[in-house]
Amino acid sequence: MSNKTACPLDCYDACEIIFDNQKLRGVKEGHTQGFLCPHLNHYEKHATIQTPRYKGEEISLDVALEKLKVMLQSCAKNKILHYRGSGNFALMQEVTDHFFASYGAVLTEGSLCDGAGEEGIKQGRGSNKTMPIHEIAKSEVVVFWGRNPHTTSSHLLPLIKGKTIIVIDPIKTPIARMADLHIQLKPHTDQFLAMLLARFLHIESGYDKEFLQKYASGCEEYYELTQNLRIKAVLEQMDVSLGQLGDFLRLVKDKRAAFVCGVGVQKYHDGADVMRSIDALAAMLGLFGKEGCGVSYLGASRANIASPFYTQSKKVSKVLTEFSSFDTVFIQGANPLSQMPDSNRVRASMERVKNIVYFGLFENETSEVADLVIPAKSFLYKDDVRTSYSHNRISFMPKVAETDAGISEYDLSAYLCREFGIDLQSEEFYINHFKSFAVQKIDGLLYVDKREEIPYANGFDTKDGEFVFLDEIDSKIDENEGLHLITSKSPTSLNSQFHRQESVYLHSSLGFREGEMVSVTSVSGSVRLSVRHNNDLRSDCVLIYSGTKGVNNLTPSKHALSAKSAIFQENKVEVRKWTV
Template sequence: MDTDCVSCGACIQTCPTGALTEKLARFQGRSWEFRKVQTVCPYCGVGCQIELNIKNDKIVKVYGVEEGPDNKGHLCVKGRFGFDYVHHKDRLTTPLIKHNGKFEEASWDEALNLVATKFKELKDKYGSDALAGLSSAKCTNEENYLFQKFIRICFGTNNIDHCARLCHASTVAGLARAFGSGAMTNSIREFERADVILITGSNTTETHPVIGNYFKHLAAYNGTKLMVVDPRAIELTEYAEIWLRQKSGTDVAWINGLMNVIINEGLYNKEFVENRTENFDEFRKVVSKYTPRKVEKITGIPEEKLIAAARMYGKADRGSIVFAMGITQHTTGTDNVLSLANLAMLCGNVGREGTGVNPLRGQNNVQGACDLGALPDVYPGYQKVSEAQVRENFETTWGVKLPPKEGLTVVEITDAASKGEIKGLYIMGENPMLSDPNLNHVREGLENLDFLVVQDIFLTETAELADVVLPGVSFAEKEGTFTNTCRRIQLLHKAI
């Protein structure tokens, strides 16, 4: 049967008679026999509120929480059905120490004593900057805070980073420069107040399905106009009022082209520009070079379609911009983000409901990991490690002397390890042997380390290279908080 069903399971949750049920939950018991625990989905940055149905200390099924602020009961196929890994037989339950190339089980005391001893030896012999740590966007805010504090206090280095470096680091840099904060300027539910939503670099229905479904609903039933700028025919192009198909790598050009038309036709917000922006005259000179005809030659976007798109965004009372890694994972990623920020400011689409510049973050707590300082150049709250007064404040609070030099990024850590400059590495909840670029180079770096510790819930590709592996716990087995893509901090409840 030809259907556009995406197996989200909403029909099961809404079925009034119980005629539909999850395969995994069949014969597991009646609904009233389950202990119900409300918590947060561990997959993407939407941060859906979920209800775990527990029996005999095991997750039987998952429902979406109807009052969930960002998902309103909706879940994607992974959020509803992808929980079996929590009880998988391959979960790590005891520390492992490698002897003669093979892992052997060890006690926690034995493993932790070895970890502490080896890192201290390397620090004493080679110095603090010979050590590094990789934190995790899958772990809680509290875990990320403690990990970066551990690296800075115990290792004595700012060599701390995580996977945001490979996805939205340019977002943090660009939006922090433009607005002072590297995150969504507006909340998810404010999209319903937008007249126009410009979506670029985001295949939303695949990467953030709940938000993607929300966009489809707004286009079909709310009168919201979607503008999609993407080289590919993604699902949202079927719902878009305008679809601009640019050549890859030409994003700054088409954004400047939109602003060129908006300025020339007097569609920009003069009051906002005069009172709340800087260097408009200089900016105007640069943008004036990007005429629709020139932009067509650069990007391949037809002149008339660019003009139509500029008018649609420029005339909207409330315009919202949404982007993801299709914009950021470029050599010009930060410039792409800054250009989108300029477009929003030009039309006064900042600081009001249903407007703004809104990056959709990838993993469930990548926003929180950045906020809590798992980055080489900033402490928690994006306070620069290079600023003396900031550093002094943290030294007073933590009671130690802190290094003034910015640390290495995740890519630089790998490079330094391959050169023998990084001797010891502690990885928590990251799998660079799967996620980082140039895996041969990553393997070379990890294998060249004197000592590698990996903490995870499975024996991952990275963990197999470790000297010591420490078991971690899943989202269902701990308490803490996650920060979703729109900066909503949500409480995680221990369920099992």
């Protein structure tokens, strides 16, 4: 049995691992570089669900599977919902989709994460291709635009030593304190900053003329669009100075630059336009199709890999799911009662479901209300393969240890397919299918075959091969009353797993005492939290980390304008001292 595997967690790095004497350590080769993030360093210390239960009583796995079968048989097929989380990036997770789609159940579509930004990227470039980590390592300038690598992508840090660092973020993050330039702009103004930078780049003739003529000839019309912005007023609204614009352009012009973007910039109704504007600035600088240049967002982790699983089915929005429309809801690797927006609506909808089944590793708000709980196996106890949304590596994940607890996604699906007469190939067949997309390169490491090392080297994936600029401004800077809500990734938890935060972070100038209880309220609902001071925040901002219990009481049940994507930072909030 091999002791080398890979991490399945939802983060940029996708570390490769050695499992030795019940401990995890990083593989020295490749981007993992011998060390692991805090989540993985302490992974085995987090208690997982060991025993199935029904209506609060512990039962055997055989009994749990029989009860699941009866639940599915007891209702119409179109009254069954399969709600699968997307936070596990091992490819065999999708085998359950094959059963439920083949059976005639309803699946979900859309994104609780990056969907609006991805849609904007596709509108401009025609596709969403990854700028690999090794290309960022070749950059001279790295712009962290709404991204905090110390929390979300720690394996980038050794690769940026000695480079010019620019940070654009409402929070003075650790990387911002190290930066050559930090623009601490007001939240939800990134589009206007990118457009003003493009405008001044054009005025100074700092754009890449040769690249634009060949691949982005619409830049003149885009420059005219940027002239609709009133410079002085927009700068005041963003809380950005003219000098900062000049400093940014001075640092990036004629340099190999990488824009490393986080998902926070697009957690709004117009999130697609935000990413299109950042992409447009990169295009005017000629940063696509060249070594050490580009825009790094969440790439398509399944790109160039054909799924062997049948998934043709009716689908409902993962953001706006009306659970009460179904009799049996099978929830896999997800915690919708915490992670979906508008938790009050979700809770009320779930209360009207006859059968809720939770299939996962960890206890959470959703497992607590489930009628049937079936424990899953962690990545250490099953075979799998994974890819990444920030680089082109493909990692094999063989079983490295044994356990009697839980059941794998494949084994559960195999049971259901057998009981309901649905065809399913062997687990080995599917593993080998995914492995067939791997190719070993000169460094001895495995990569997804036929992915571009330098994306867009031969132009964009649009009809004419050219970048498509925005042609109108649909967004406005929000001047309404209230504080801006920021829902960043937590350094101690991953979504709603591990050590979840329990506080709201406020600038001390707002007048609330450290540790006092406050009510944070939006038009969607409220949450009661204790105060912690953070003077790295702007004073017009409220930081509640993603995964904090109750944070999504504050967020709206709405899609972004051009994608079925959640808009977690759309609502402004008010903070008041808690009174009983």
